Amino acid sequence: MTIHYRPKGVCSQQMEIDIENGVIQSFRVLGGCSGNLQGISRLVEGMEVSDAIRRLDGIRCGAKPTSCPDQLAQALKQYHEA
Numbered sequence: 001m002t003i004h005y006r007p008k009g010v011c012s013q014q015m016e017i018d019i020e021n022g023v024i025q026s027f028r029v030l031g032g033c034s035g036n037l038q039g040i041s042r043l044v045e046g047m048e049v050s051d052a053i054r055r056l057d058g059i060r061c062g063a064k065p066t067s068c069p070d071q072l073a074q075a076l077k078q079y080h081e082a
Contacts, residue, residue, distance in 0.1 A: 001020070002017070002018050003016065003078070005078070008066070010067060010068050010071055011033065015029050015072060023046060023047065023049070024046065024076075026041070028041065029068065052076055057077075
């Protein structure tokens with residue numbers, strides 16, 4: 001299953017997450033800080049959705065109330081709750 005998510009309150013514009021049997025297979029982002037998002041992508045690939053949510057939820061970017069990792073957690077929560 002592929003999730004298409006439009007993040008809110010961050011620089012990135014679109015997130016695509018491929019999930020199979022509750023495990024993140026790939027994570028791609030349009031816009032945002034390329035190097036950081038490539039790093040996040042490599043870290044979450046192969047990770048259980050619930051583990052990624054637990055690790056990323058609530059991370060802030062400077063004074064912003066959210067971040068790209070937090071927005072990934074929000075997208076995964078929508079998938080997890082569906």
